[in-house]
Amino acid sequence: MNLFFDVDKTIIAQDGSLRPWVRETFTQLHQDGHTLYVWSGMGIRWPVLSRNGLRGYVADFFEKPLDDHRARLARLGVTVPPDLCVDDHQEIVEVFGGVVVRPYVDPDPLDVEMHRVYTLISCYRNGH
Numbered sequence: 001m002n003l004f005f006d007v008d009k010t011i012i013a014q015d016g017s018l019r020p021w022v023r024e025t026f027t028q029l030h031q032d033g034h035t036l037y038v039w040s041g042m043g044i045r046w047p048v049l050s051r052n053g054l055r056g057y058v059a060d061f062f063e064k065p066l067d068d069h070r071a072r073l074a075r076l077g078v079t080v081p082p083d084l085c086v087d088d089h090q091e092i093v094e095v096f097g098g099v100v101v102r103p104y105v106d107p108d109p110l111d112v113e114m115h116r117v118y119t120l121i122s123c124y125r126n127g128h
């Protein structure tokens, strides 16, 4: 599946630090045969991925539509249809399906939201 991950408060905290288990989750989803994309309403930001060791798991980085989501995909150059997205905002998940995560605001080494993300995506994959 084409999985689209948000950046701010989804995979990184406000200070730019990586959420726990993101790298492991990206690795596993990639190994499971999914194609991973990252998108952000703040523009295309490859350095966020590079400095966190995620670059190799991500097929492309897009600008995320913030409203009128489906209609704006083409205009923003999102050439791949999202199958599921992972975001701290419910709105976009309601449009494309996926998982709403608890906003990751401050660094928290005990955060395990990514375990839940992996479990839920695996359920979709199995058709549940």
Ligand SMILES: [Mg+2]
Residues within 6 Å of the ligand: 006, 007, 008, 009, 010, 087, 088, 089
């Ligand atoms: Mg966000």
